[in-house]
Amino acid sequence: MMNELRNISKEMLNNCVTVEERDKFGLINRILQDDKCFQKMKIQTAYKLLSDLGFKTEDIKKIYNDLIFN
Amino acid sequence: MNFIIVKDTGDIDYDILNTIAHFSDEQIEQFIESIKLKNRYNSVGGGWAKFRYSDYDENMALLDGSKVHNRIASISLSEFIEKINNLFAFEEFDLIDKLKRVTSKIDVEKMFIDALANDKYNSNFYNICFQILKSGETFDKFLNYDQNFEIFGENFTQEDYVLELSKILGITTSEINNTNSIYNYPILNQEMLNRYLELRNIINVDIKVLGDEPFGEEGCFAYYPSRQQEIDKDWQVNQKLLNYVMDDMKPDYTLLDKVCHIYIKLCYALRYSNVYKVYEYGTDYMKERQEAISLDNNEVICSEFAILCAHIFNQLDDRLEARCVAPDGWGHEAVGILIRDKNIRIDFEAINVNNGFNDLGRAKLGLPFAGIHYICDRNNEFKESFEKVYNNFRKENKVETGNLISAYEQLVSQKDFVIDTSQNLTEFVERMRIKNVIGNELLNSFMFLEKIGYFGDIKYAFVGEDRKITFTERTDIESLMKFLDGLEENIIICNDNNYYLLRLNDCQVYLMKKEALNALFDNDKMFYIDEDHTIEGIRSSR
Numbered sequence: 346m347m348n349e350l351r352n353i354s355k356e357m358l359n360n361c362v363t364v365e366e367r368d369k370f371g372l373i374n375r376i377l378q379d380d381k382c383f384q385k386m387k388i389q390t391a392y393k394l395l396s397d398l399g400f401k402t403e404d405i406k407k408i409y410n411d412l413i414f415n
Numbered sequence: 416m417n418f419i420i421v422k423d424t425g426d427i428d429y430d431i432l433n434t435i436a437h438f439s440d441e442q443i444e445q446f447i448e449s450i451k452l453k454n455r456y457n458s459v460g461g462g463w464a465k466f467r468y469s470d471y472d473e474n475m476a477l478l479d480g481s482k483v484h485n486r487i488a489s490i491s492l493s494e495f496i497e498k499i500n501n502l503f504a505f506e507e508f509d510l511i512d513k514l515k516r517v518t519s520k521i522d523v524e525k526m527f528i529d530a531l532a533n534d535k536y537n538s539n540f541y542n543i544c545f546q547i548l549k550s551g552e553t554f555d556k557f558l559n560y561d562q563n564f565e566i567f568g569e570n571f572t573q574e575d576y577v578l579e580l581s582k583i584l585g586i587t588t589s590e591i592n593n594t595n596s597i598y599n600y601p602i603l604n605q606e607m608l609n610r611y612l613e614l615r616n617i618i619n620v621d622i623k624v625l626g627d628e629p630f631g632e633e634g635c636f637a638y639y640p641s642r643q644q645e646i647d648k649d650w651q652v653n654q655k656l657l658n659y660v661m662d663d664m665k666p667d668y669t670l671l672d673k674v675c676h677i678y679i680k681l682c683y684a685l686r687y688s689n690v691y692k693v694y695e696y697g698t699d700y701m702k703e704r705q706e707a708i709s710l711d712n713n714e715v716i717c718s719e720f721a722i723l724c725a726h727i728f729n730q731l732d733d734r735l736e737a738r739c740v741a742p743d744g745w746g747h748e749a750v751g752i753l754i755r756d757k758n759i760r761i762d763f764e765a766i767n768v769n770n771g772f773n774d775l776g777r778a779k780l781g782l783p784f785a786g787i788h789y790i791c792d793r794n795n796e797f798k799e800s801f802e803k804v805y806n807n808f809r810k811e812n813k814v815e816t817g818n819l820i821s822a823y824e825q826l827v828s829q830k831d832f833v834i835d836t837s838q839n840l841t842e843f844v845e846r847m848r849i850k851n852v853i854g855n856e857l858l859n860s861f862m863f864l865e866k867i868g869y870f871g872d873i874k875y876a877f878v879g880e881d882r883k884i885t886f887t888e889r890t891d892i893e894s895l896m897k898f899l900d901g902l903e904e905n906i907i908i909c910n911d912n913n914y915y916l917l918r919l920n921d922c923q924v925y926l927m928k929k930e931a932l933n934a935l936f937d938n939d940k941m942f943y944i945d946e947d948h949t950i951e952g953i954r955s956s957r
Contacts, residue, residue, distance in 0.1 A: 364785060365826075367783065368782065368785075368826060369823070369826050369827070371782045371783055372780070372782065372819055372822055372823045372826065373823065375780075375781060375782070375819050376816060376819045376820060376823060379816040381816075382816050382820070384863075384867070385816055385817060385820060386820045386867065387867050387868045388832075388834060388867055388868040388869050389831050389832060389834075389868060390820060390823065390824055390827075391867075392832040393827045393828070393832075394823070394827075396832075397827070402832070405832075406838075410842055410846070413864075413869070414846040414850075
C-alpha cells in the first residue's frame with residue numbers, strides 16, 4: 346500500500362503546475378518515504394494527505410485503517 | 416483561494432471569485448475590455464500590465480471587517496491569466512465558464528500590435544514579432560535573418576526580437592532559461608508556443624542578457640550599487656559559521672558546486688528574523704550586525720543574508736563576481752552571481768518574499784528551493800550542479816518526518832474530517848481481536864491511537880471491576896501483585912454524552928447508558944483505578 350501511495354504522490358508531483366502544489370506534493374513525497382509516517386501523524390492530517398492524493402472520502406477511512414493496523 | 420486583482424491605476428478592485436461570479440454577461444464584456452490595456456507595457460516585469468495579486472486568509476479579518484492579506488505580489492497580465500487558468504482545475508463553480516470566456520476573449524494580435532509601441536520599438540516591430548510566431552513563412556525567414564534584413568530591419572538583431580517576445584509573453588529574463596513556466600501559457604495556441612520555444616533554443620540571448628550590465632535592468636533584479644562597498648568592506652564572517660559552511664565541502668567540488676554548497680549550508684544554518692529587526696535597525700549595513708551572525712545568533716533579514724552570502728562567494732574564486740541585487744529597486748535584497756567565462760548569471764533570493772515558504776525553511780526540510788533565479792544557465796550547468804550538491808546534502812542531513820508533517824499541516828486546510836468514535840472503536844476491537852491483542856497490549860494500542868486522534872474527541876478513564884480493596888490500600892508486594900494479576904481493568908470512554916466500556920481482557924466494546932455506569936459504581940461493581948482521573952458525570956462510589 347505504501348508503495349502505491351508513493352507512486353501516486355510521485356505522479357502528482359510531476360504534474361504540479363503551481364508552486365503551492367509543488368510544495369505540498371514535495372512534502373507528501375518526502376513524508377511517504379517513511380514507512381511509519383501514518384503512525385506519526387494525527388488522523389486528521391492523514392485523512393487530508395490521502396484526500397490530497399485523490400482518494401474519495403468514503404475510501405479514505407478504509408485505506409487509513411489498513412495502513413494504521415497493518 | 417481568492418484573488419484580489421487591482422489594476423495598476425488602483426481604481427478598480429476585482430475579487431475574482433466573489434465578484435466575477437456574479438457578473439452579468441454584459442459586465443464580463445466590460446471586464447474583458449478593461450484588461451485589454453493600451454500603452455501599459457511594462458518593460459521590467461513583462462506582460463501588458465501589472466496587477467496586484469493576493470491571497471487572503473479566510474479565517475481572519477481586521478476589526479473593520481476587511482480581510483487580512485497573506486501576501487501581495489505584483490503580477491503581469493500573463494501571470495494573472497495563468498492563475499485563472501489554474502483555477503479551472505477546481506471546476507466547482509459556474510464562474511469557471513465565465514473565467515474561460517475572459518481568457519478566450521483576449522485578442523492576442525490586437526494586443527501585440529496596438530498596445531506595445533514605445534520609444535524604442537514601433538508598432539511595426541511588434542507586428543513582426545507576432546508574425547514570427549503566427550506565420551510559418553515569417554518564422555522561416557526569421558531563422559535566415561541575414562538574408563532578410565529588409566523584413567526585420569537593420570537596426571534590430573535576432574536577439575532583440577526574441578528578448579522582446581519573451582517580455583511580451585510575460586516571461587521575465589530570469590525565466591528565459593526556465594521554459595517550464597510558459598508551457599501553460601494560455602493565450603498562445605500550441606503552434607505559436609512551439610515556435611517561440613524553438614526560437615529560444617536556437618537564438619542565444621544570453622549575450623544580450625549578460626551584456627555590459629549583467630546585474631543591471633536586464634536581469635530579474637536590479638543591481639543594488641550601494642551594497643558592493645559593504646560586501647567588500649573589511650569585516651569578518653564569524654569563524655564558527657564559516658567553518659560550518661565550508662568544512663564539509665567535498666574536495667572534488669567544482670566552482671559551481673562550491674557556490675551551491677555555500678548557499679545551501681547558509682540556508683540550513685540561518686533563520687529568518689522577525690520583522691521587528693528591520694524596524695529596529697533598518698536595512699543599513701552595520702559591521703557589528705554582520706559579524707555577530709553566527710550559528711547561535713542566526714536570525715537574519717534579507718540584506719544581512721545577501722551581504723554575508725556575497726561576501727563569502729567573493730572569496731571563492733576570481734572568476735566569480737557576486738553582488739547584492741534588489742528586485743525593482745525597492746528594499747528587498749538578494750544575491751546575484753556572475754561567472755562570465757561560463758555565461759552563468761544566477762540570483763539567489765533566500766528570503767523570497769513573494770513565496771511564503773522561503774529557502775531557509777526549504778533547506779531545513781530538504782524541499783526543492785524556490786529562490787534560485789536562473790538568469791543565464793543555458794547549458795543547465797548550474798542547475799545540474801545544484802541538484803547534485805543538494806542531493807548530497809539531503810542524504811547527509813536526514814530530515815525528521817515530524818518536521819515534514821508539521822510543514823504539511825501548515826499548508827493544508829483547517830477543515831476537519833468527521834471522526835466517528837463509535838465506528839472507530841468497533842473497527843479497533845475487531846482488528847485487535849483478529850491479531851489476538853488483549854490486556855496490556857490492547858491498552859497500549861488504545862493509548863497510541865488515542866494520541867493520534869483515532870477515536871475523535873474523547874475523554875477516558877481506567878476502571879476496575881468488583882473492587883474489594885483499592886490499589887492504594889495495598890502495601891505489601893505479594894498482595895499487590897495478586898491484585899494486579901486478577902484485576903479486570905477496563906476503560907470508560909466518553910464522547911458527546913455517549914459512553915463506552917472497553918474491556919481489555921477480552922477485547923470487547925459496549926455502548927453504555929450513563930445510568931448503567933453509575934449503577935455499577937453505586938453497587939460497588941466498578942471503581943476508578945485512579946481517582947484523580949475520572950469521567951465527569953460518572954460518579955465514583957467513594
